[in-house]
Amino acid sequence: MPNPSEKTKNGDKDTELVRAINSGRQDLFYELVHRYEKSLYNFGLRMCDTPSDAEDMVQDTFLNVFKYLEGFRYETKFRNWLYRVATSACLKKKRRSKYAPDRELSLEEFLPADESAVSADLPRWASQPLDQVLDGELAGVIRQALLDLPEKYRLVVVLRDVEGFTTQETAEILDLTPTNIKVRLHRARLFLRKALKSYHETD
Amino acid sequence: MKQTDPHHPHENCLALFERLSEYIDRELDAPTCKEIETHIEACKPCQVCLKTLKQTVALCKHLERRQVPEAFSLKLKGAIFDLVNEKTD
Numbered sequence A: 001m002p003n004p005s006e007k008t009k010n011g012d013k014d015t016e017l018v019r020a021i022n023s024g025r026q027d028l029f030y031e032l033v034h035r036y037e038k039s040l041y042n043f044g045l046r047m048c049d050t051p052s053d054a055e056d057m058v059q060d061t062f063l064n065v066f067k068y069l070e071g072f073r074y075e076t077k078f079r080n081w082l083y084r085v086a087t088s089a090c091l092k093k094k095r096r097s098k099y100a101p102d103r104e105l106s107l108e109e110f111l112p113a114d115e116s117a118v119s120a121d122l123p124r125w126a127s128q129p130l131d132q133v134l135d136g137e138l139a140g141v142i143r144q145a146l147l148d149l150p151e152k153y154r155l156v157v158v159l160r161d162v163e164g165f166t167t168q169e170t171a172e173i174l175d176l177t178p179t180n181i182k183v184r185l186h187r188a189r190l191f192l193r194k195a196l197k198s199y200h201e202t203d
Numbered sequence B: 001m002k003q004t005d006p007h008h009p010h011e012n013c014l015a016l017f018e019r020l021s022e023y024i025d026r027e028l029d030a031p032t033c034k035e036i037e038t039h040i041e042a043c044k045p046c047q048v049c050l051k052t053l054k055q056t057v058a059l060c061k062h063l064e065r066r067q068v069p070e071a072f073s074l075k076l077k078g079a080i081f082d083l084v085n086e087k088t089d
Ligand SMILES: [Zn+2]
Pocket: B010, B012, B013, B016, B039, B043, B044, B045, B046
């Protein structure tokens, strides 16, 4: 948990900028776009089926931010609020996904079927250093696996593990309880791990 | 996937399996962590389970971030330009 003073320090740069924009310096809105367009675009690539959907999502997000910025309450970090706006833009954008039908993931489907299915050896993809595995096809496998995840799980794992929000922040962004976030996150991670595992088994 | 009788792994392994993400994220209290560590030390399958899950999380954290396409960036700024002018007019 970050202490409160750290929190204000991190948020300071954005807060100052938002205050300036809200006090009439609308030209500074471009600076806000500059700060976050790359993060949001990459968030869009993880959440949407196509890069062009990701672009639409980013544009909708910034237009909504522009529209509602005056209502921004300074007690939240701007970045958290921004991702809340982005998340609702995502949900509006993609009612249906080509890849991922809505369904519940259960813990049971990730349990090993029997003891012999539990490997006692660490697979190569898990024992190699990160930069080596990310150079290969593995990055592609995990990107596709993310798109294959039902949306409610994908949102959680993308916010937590890709974007680096805490459990508490993710709960606030998605209007869910921290417990709910933890449950979904664990299942999402198990889903991704299964995809990585089966990719290597069929190799 | 092999279709075998669902022979459930050891009870302790199951309990651990459920909490593995919280363990990785350091969201468990000290006694629970200790309990998990003691089990993992002695259980090879759970070691593999933990390491593969940790690597999965690490892969997500380090996915390469792409640059915003320049054409889109320009289009976006154009759309905002229109809004700013609308508001100041
Ligand atoms: Zn075990």
